Amino acid sequence: MKFLFPLLVGAFVFSHPLDLRADEKTHRAAAESLLNNMDMDKLMNQSVDQMLQMQVQQNPAIAPYQTQMKAFLSKYMSWASLKDDMVKIYTAEFTEAELKELNAFYQTPLGKKTVQKMPTLLAKGAEMGQKRVQEHLPELQAAIQSQAGGTKTP
Numbered sequence: 001m002k003f004l005f006p007l008l009v010g011a012f013v014f015s016h017p018l019d020l021r022a023d024e025k026t027h028r029a030a031a032e033s034l035l036n037n038m039d040m041d042k043l044m045n046q047s048v049d050q051m052l053q054m055q056v057q058q059n060p061a062i063a064p065y066q067t068q069m070k071a072f073l074s075k076y077m078s079w080a081s082l083k084d085d086m087v088k089i090y091t092a093e094f095t096e097a098e099l100k101e102l103n104a105f106y107q108t109p110l111g112k113k114t115v116q117k118m119p120t121l122l123a124k125g126a127e128m129g130q131k132r133v134q135e136h137l138p139e140l141q142a143a144i145q146s147q148a149g150g151t152k153t154p
Helices: 004-037 040-058 060-077 079-093 096-106 109-135 137-150
Strands: none
Touching: 004 079, 004 096, 040 060, 040 079, 040 109, 060 079, 096 109, 109 137
């Protein structure tokens, strides 16, 4: 009987890391499945294209360099280059059960529509934010100049 307790404790301690690895593996698999069902590879490509279009609209002088910029953004913002990091983000922010619920949602017609509309919604939101800042940039510049003019350098 004296040996039974240490034996049980030892069995628990040594078997527990294996359970954690299995949980991590299924948690990661749930995140990967969700990201695949969200068509993250297509979303990333669309986002790169939209970012590039917005940059060219804001600064037409860079239009001749679109090919190089597209290659650069595709290299560092592609799904292949970001997948592992995105899986880590999703597994850190959502439990495995939550990932499975999200996955079920994104397989519904509304979930599929959400995925389809996401790049447009994000681009419109970013554009709106940039316009809002541009509209009020003189106010920010005046505040900065006021602060800079009111401080003394040692």
